[in-house]
Amino acid sequence: MDDLWLGAPPAQATFVFLLPNTPKLPSDANKAYLEVPNVAELVALNGNHWRKIFTIMAKLTAEDAAKWRYHRDNSLFNNIAITFSVDQLVDYKGGLFIVGKTFEDRLPVNGEPVYGGGAQLAHVSLPRVWCPYLDYRQFPNSLIEALRAYILE
Template identity: 55%
Template sequence: MNDLWLGAGIGEADYVFVLPNKPVLPRFFDTSFLNRPNVSLLIELNGNHWRKIFTIMAKLTAPRYDSWKSFRDKELLTKVGIAFSLDQLHDYEGLVFVVGNTFRDELPVDSSAHKVGNVHTSFVYPPYVWCPYLDYRQFPNTLIEALREYILEKKC
């Protein structure tokens, strides 16, 4: 499980999120589940914590902000990949969200990164976005909206 990857693969993901924590997976599953995981089942198995994670991912990456919920439930993991270590990204060329502080020693925020947000912040230096853990206490809607606007405006 050290190389666990969920959702859209390296060649098809519009975005990749690198997370420090792995979800509980169904007791019995085949490898196709990892490529096209069922968001509802993962939320059921992992609870509200993972619902928040998927919701923030969807709010950041949905083609239209007002459709994030439908996008989360039906399309998120066909457009977004989830990795659990930085070494999984060697062939990926899109935008990478480095989530939380776990990976900051291995991949520090670049000194030229653009700061997004005031109280709660993210840093953008394409292809990387260093952002808080995907929880509303650390990553409120104001930061989600500001980061989304910056990414779409700059077309990172």
């Protein structure tokens, strides 16, 4: 599954999230499904943990911060992608969220620290963002708001 790419193709993706763990996919998932995954179905297959991941992605990337729920449920994968391998990023030039510490050996952290209150922080050197795992304990709303100022403003 290292070559798994979910969501917008590299040429269309505004942001890619490089994640350390893959979700379960429907048994009948085909190329069309992988390009436009069904968020509700993935949450049903993988549980609340993946709902939180998609929610944080939506809060970070929604054009209108107040409409993140709609974005998560209806348009997240129109211009967002998820991959699970650095090797998948060879030709990708857009915004990249490097999630967690798994990929630090291949993509060392650099950039300006962005604090979200408390100990939570990310590092930004656009187009790359090194950030905590997409979980509310590690990635609170205050960090989401701080990062939005860097990536969307």
